[in-house]
Amino acid sequence: MNCTPAEFRRALVQAFGTEVSGDLKALRLRRGPVTLAFRMHPEAGRQLGLLHIAALHVDISVEHGEDSDDSDDHSAVTALLAEVDRATLRGGG
Structure with missing residues (x-):
């Protein structure tokens, strides 16, 4: 993904609120009978001039x-x- 762990977490919290728990390394999303676990591993991003594109x-x-x-x-x-x-x-696009 082209985002940071904080951006990924923020997107999930905006969409699912308190159903999301965890930190910037591991998150859990619990809804009803389902629990999804997300383990995040930042990778080297790309630098295009002054623009840095994160990789996760x-x-x-x-x-x-x-x-x-x-x-x-x-x-x-x-x-x-x-x-x-x-x-x-x-x-x-």
Whole structure:
């Protein structure tokens, strides 16, 4: 991702409020039966003249709600991941 850990956390908190917990290394998002964990690893960004573009590697795992026999859990995880994707989109073309 092209953001800092603080920017990523801020995007999640803006979208999900108190459902987000953690710090700038690891976050958790808990909604209903689903808990997603985000481990953030800043990478070397790019410098284009005076513009610095941050780079962030984010590992996402499902801590709760991954029961393979429960299609409701799978649907809830898929829906929440789609919301996270929308919440962390950045402008551009």
